[in-house]
Amino acid sequence: MVVSFTGPNRAVVHSGSGRTYNVSTEQGRYSCECGDFVYRQRRDPSYACRHVRAALIAAGMAAPEAVPIASPLETQRADDAAARAYREEARGAWEEAAATVPGFGEHEVRLTENEAAFQRLMEEARRGPVEYMYSDVLPDRNMTFGVEIEFEGGDREAIARDLYEEGLIAEPRQSPYHAGRLNPNLWAFETDGSVPTGGELVSPVFRDTPTAWQQIEKVCEIVRRHGGRATARCGGHVHIGTESPLDSRNERWRRLLRLVRSYEDVMFRMAAGGTSEGRHRGTGYTTSMRSVREWRQTGHYHAANRRSQTVEFRHFNGTLDPRQIQANVRLAAAVVAAAARDETDSALPEQEMPLGHHARSGREDDHSAVRRFLDTIFTRTRDKLSALWLYATSRWQTA
Secondary structure, three states: OEEEEEEOOEEEEEOOOOOEEEEEOOOOOOEEOOHHHHHHHOOOOOOOOHHHHHHHHHOOOOOOOOOOOOOHHHHHHHHHHHHHHHHHHOHHHHHHHHHHOOOOOOOOOOOOOOHHHHHHHHHHHOOOOOOOOOOOOOOOOOOEEEEEEEEEOOOHHHHHHHHHHOOOEOOOOOEOOOOOOOOOOOEEEEOOOOOOOOEEEEOOOEEOOHHHHHHHHHHHHHHHHOOOEOOOOOEEEEEEEOOOOOOOOHHHHHHHHHHHHHOHHHHHHHHOOHHHOOOOOOOOOOEOOOOOOOHHHOOOOEOEEEOOOEEEEOOOEOOOOHHHHHHHHHHHHHHHHHHOOOOHHHHOOOOOOOOOHHHHHOOOOOOHHHHHHHHHHOOOHHHHHHHHHHHHOOOOOOO
């Protein structure tokens, strides 16, 4: 961490994660903006988080003894509790916005028409991850989905053992790549040539249920606990079932292709958000859709490709943060749901935005594309906030 002092007992701490926190080191009145401090300080007024301790040490002052490091799952839930606390404190501002800004309601914020609402949501998105949810996550509870979680490093034997003991995989060992499932209702823990020191976890077919989200949370926690990590080599693929929303109706599939082509630049930016710190892993395993005119032209590595019963979105960087995985699933599901709606045709832009469009044109500060995109695929404000967290923590990618 890098500490920059801005005054007596005041500092800005630049974390290794890429985030920046304002810190106070005044004795007995420590403060920090991180979720860990907000959550723990409510229980222990003398608590000093790692950012406060870094500032104290940099100033040559005695730092309180560090508390034991929490487990990844405890840390995530502490962040979620801090997010809830912040939103509770900010409720007055939200109520004022709902009363004074047209369209700023719980169910619908038209970002293309409402600059004030967009700025409020962006401000909140920059404060950190949205809260992890266990129900009512997707636009349609009957939609099916699946995820592929890649990681590198870690004790693979311990990971397999714990996954097996939790009832998540069928045998306590890592299986060869695409070796087939012993039980279709369980996860598969496979080897993968793109992450030779780690592996890939492939979920069963899920619906929007607490069990599904709890399993994703537990899988991430086990991998992290045993040293696995998401690196620039890792991908985080999302499959969305197409039988219900798209059927075999050609016009809906054509609309989906137009949608992912039209907003490819936005989707690649969001795919590098969250824990990825804004840098996409590249197109080696995620080929741009720019030259695709029909679904039959897509191959296994295209950013979106049609399978027998799903469409696979390969845009996303790998992550072991379940909140980011959930945000990715919400985004992919909303794109498919929007393709099933006839009114989406009139919402598509005349000009497509392929990967690199904004970086190449020098329009890095132009947010109009994401505002249109979110209005097109989402109707609920909280879903737009989830996607804006990905957007706010990333940047426009080059082609």
